Amino acid sequence: MEVLKLDHIGIAVKSLDDALPFWRDVLGLKEAGIEVVEEQKVRVAFLPVGDTEVELLESTDEDGPIARFIEKNGPGVQHLAFRVDDIESAIAYMLEKGMRMIDSAPRYGAGGARIAFVHPKSSQGVLVELSQRED
Ligand code: ZN
Numbered sequence: 001m002e003v004l005k006l007d008h009i010g011i012a013v014k015s016l017d018d019a020l021p022f023w024r025d026v027l028g029l030k031e032a033g034i035e036v037v038e039e040q041k042v043r044v045a046f047l048p049v050g051d052t053e054v055e056l057l058e059s060t061d062e063d064g065p066i067a068r069f070i071e072k073n074g075p076g077v078q079h080l081a082f083r084v085d086d087i088e089s090a091i092a093y094m095l096e097k098g099m100r101m102i103d104s105a106p107r108y109g110a111g112g113a114r115i116a117f118v119h120p121k122s123s124q125g126v127l128v129e130l131s132q133r134e135d
Helices: 016-025 065-075 085-097
Strands: 003-013 034-036 041-048 051-058 076-084 113-119 128-132
Touching: 003 016, 003 085, 003 128, 016 041, 016 051, 041 085, 051 065, 065 076, 085 113
Parallel strands: 003 051, 076 128
Antiparallel strands: 003 076, 034 041, 041 051, 113 128
């Protein structure tokens, strides 16, 4: 498995409308688009910065993973995503190393990426996303 870069930082927000004024207008990051990912019950805004991105995540469902995260922890940093060259081999590598995976097969995330989450129990409490994306 090769990690190519920090792909993005996922931040759970209660509302994109309330969050964007800080990230976009105060920090001055450019909003590169908003997308709904039905499967994960989120509305996502991307704000590229240097070689990485800030990903703001708003829940579209009170039972979604982001809604549950905010209920438990409040809004804030929710996951770190690392770009990998090959998602299948990255999952196989993690399993071989004895890591617990939330996803043992890739699924589709925002931006058409193929992603898999490592269980935070295997990564010192940090939810780690592995992401393969062509661009
Ligand atoms: Zn993500």
